[in-house]
Amino acid sequence: MEDDVSRIKDQPIMVRLKHVVIGAIGLPVVILLGAWIGFFNVGASSGHWKVTAWFLQLAMRSAVRTYALAVDAPKVLDRRGLPAAAGHFARGCAVCHGAPGELRSPAVLRMLPQPPDLALTAGDWTDAQLFRIVKHGIRFTGMPAWPARDRDDEVWAMVAFLRELPKLDAKGFRQLAFGAREATGNEAQPSAPDTLTDCTRCHGSDGEGRGGLVPVLAGQKEAYLFASLQSFAKGDRTSGFMALPVTGLARDEMAALARHFAAQPPIPVDRDQIPAEVVQKGQQIAEAGIPERNVPACSGCHIGSDKNPVYPRLDGQHAAYLEQQLKLFRSESRGGTPFWRIMATAAQRLTDEDIRALSAYFSKRTESPQ
Ligand code: HEC
Ligand code: HEC
Ligand code: HEC
Structure with missing residues (x-):
């Protein structure tokens, strides 16, 4: 008697549970079957349903906002990387996003989703959010991740460029991306560059x-x-x-x-005034090393024509570049020739101040190697 009562009480729950279980197993099977027989239209011509487009945008924007919370943005963006970032944009990004004065291929305009004109949309995002998008890309859209994983410095340079982009007209963009000399004439064709003009x-x-x-x-x-x-x-x-x-x-x-x-003649590039004592400190480390910290004299490998031809010259190199490369060696984010480990070991023992002094010294050193 008691059993009967409980059976009757349980029945509606059992029935509902049964439906849920059938639904939970059945729905994915139906969807899979639909996909297998080719029911879903993957053609891009008709666009997404409104609800799908809304959902994808919501998911993308929310994910960028959330993941960007973990990004530590610099207070002021470094503008020294603007020409490199603009040069990269002209070939690596403009093909999809367009650039001032450059028309996009009609094929790109039919991509789903269509890559936005970044001069119009960059302002919708914070620096940290742009960093997140440019570094990691966006799944399911064709928006690629940054080609080098360890190079946050380059991604920040691109963010600085995206901030600049809305202010640029066609001439300003070409000047930033190709340099004053290459800004005119049609040799700087990003779609079909010859090898050397691609480098210049x-x-x-x-x-x-x-x-x-x-x-x-x-x-x-x-x-x-x-x-x-x-x-x-x-x-x-x-x-x-x-x-x-x-x-x-x-x-x-x-x-x-x-x-x-x-074969090009070296040209002095850094004309900024650097306090003499900084240059002097750099010279001292370069010539004598820092024995108590086991820092070798840089001159042993970098000064003089009798050195291994694969050891680079540092004389007259941009101070900012030298500084950045020493920091990359220090954090083991730079490899290179088969000899790069020598440099990683040397750089790990240098403080920021040593690095600044050494970079200043070598950038000012113009005499050709003895
Ligand atoms: C193959 C095409 C393609 C290339 C190349 C590409 N992107 Fe994109 N990008 C897209 C698409 C598509 C979206 C739109 C994603 C969306 O709306 O969900 C996008 C979105 C973005 C956004 C977010 C803009 C917004 O307002 O939604 C930024 C910023 C961006 N790209 C920067 C870059 C940069 C910088 C480069 C070059 C390093 C680059 N993209 C290269 C296709 C591309
Ligand atoms: C979009 C800008 C850009 C273009 C185009 C470019 N470079 Fe570079 N190049 C750089 C940057 C930035 C670095 C420094 C890389 C780093 O930080 O590791 C570099 C580094 C180098 C180095 C290493 C120099 C050193 O002292 O270690 C060589 C060699 C070089 N580039 C040659 C070329 C050649 C040859 C081409 C053409 C085929 C070319 N580059 C095209 C930006 C560019
Ligand atoms: C034992 C030899 C050796 C010593 C000592 C040495 N270096 Fe180097 N350095 C190298 C080699 C080899 C490379 C090339 C690394 C690569 O790309 O494979 C290099 C590369 C560099 C670069 C990058 C240059 C470029 O064009 O990208 C800088 C900057 C540098 N060294 C600075 C220094 C400084 C500063 C010191 C002294 C504290 C020093 N090096 C001591 C061998 C040495």
């Missing part, structure tokens, strides 16, 4: 390196230039800015480019 976009036609963070190549040792191009191509040294230009370069093209830039 950032390195300048005389190899002086535009903007402080693009290195001077003029007068650098040929063997080092060649080895560096190979290390970018193999991914032993990572840089989102260099990844694209070296893609598809044949070995003999790399050799020719290395020869070309090594």
Whole structure:
């Protein structure tokens, strides 16, 4: 009797549970079956249903907002990377997003979702949110992640450029992306660059390196230039800015480019005033090292023509570039030629102040190696 009562009481719950279980197993099976027989239209021509488009935008915007909370944005964006970022934008981003004065291919305008004109939308995002998008990309949209994982410094340079973009007209954009000399004429065609003009976009036609963070190549040792191009191509040294230009370069093209830039006359690039005592401190470390911290004298490898041809020249290099590379070595974010570990070990023992002094000293050192 008691059993009967409980059976009757339980019945509606059992019935409901049964439906839920059938639904939970059945629905995915029906969806899978639908996908298998080709029921869902994946064509992009008709666009998303309104509700799908709304949901995808909501999910994307909310995820960017949430993940950006963990991003530590600098108070002031460093503008020294603007020419490199603009140069990269012209070839790596404008194809989808367009750029001032550049029309996009009609094929891109039919992408789903359509890549927005960033001059119009960059203002909708905070610096940290732009950083998050540019570093990680956006799934299911074609928006790619930054090509080099460890290079937050490059992603910040791109964020600084995106802040600049709304202020640029066609001429201003071309000047920033290609340099004053390349701004006119049609040799700077981003869609079909020849190998050398692709490099001069950032390195300048005389190899002086535009903007402080693009290195001077003029007068650098040929063997080092060649080895560096190979290390970018193999991914032993990572840089989102260099990844694209070296893609598809044949070995003999790399050799020719290395020869070309090594043959350019070195030019003094940094004319800023640096306090004499900073330069002096740099000179002291460069020539004698810091024995109590086991820092070797830099001159042992970097000064003099009798050194290994793969050890680079540092004389007359941009101070900002030297500083950044020493910090990358220190955090083991820079590889390079088969000898890069030597530098990582040396840099790990340097303080920020040593790095600043050394970079200032070498940037001012103009005499050719004895
Ligand atoms: C293959 C095409 C493609 C390339 C190349 C590309 N993007 Fe995108 N990007 C997209 C698409 C598509 C979206 C839109 C995503 C969405 O709305 O969900 C997007 C969105 C963005 C957004 C968010 C804009 C907004 O308001 O929604 C930023 C910022 C951005 N891209 C920056 C860049 C930068 C910087 C580069 C170059 C390093 C780049 N993109 C390269 C396709 C591309
Ligand atoms: C979009 C800008 C850009 C373009 C285009 C570009 N470079 Fe670079 N290049 C850079 C930056 C930025 C670095 C510094 C990379 C780093 O921080 O690791 C660099 C580094 C280098 C180095 C290493 C120099 C050193 O002292 O270690 C070589 C060699 C080089 N580039 C050659 C080339 C050649 C050859 C081309 C053309 C095929 C080219 N680059 C195109 C921006 C660019
Ligand atoms: C034992 C030899 C050796 C010593 C000592 C040495 N370096 Fe280097 N350095 C190298 C090598 C090798 C490279 C090239 C790394 C690579 O890309 O593979 C390099 C690269 C560099 C670079 C990057 C240059 C560029 O164009 O990207 C800087 C900056 C640098 N060294 C600074 C220093 C400083 C400052 C000191 C002294 C504290 C120092 N080095 C001591 C061997 C040395």
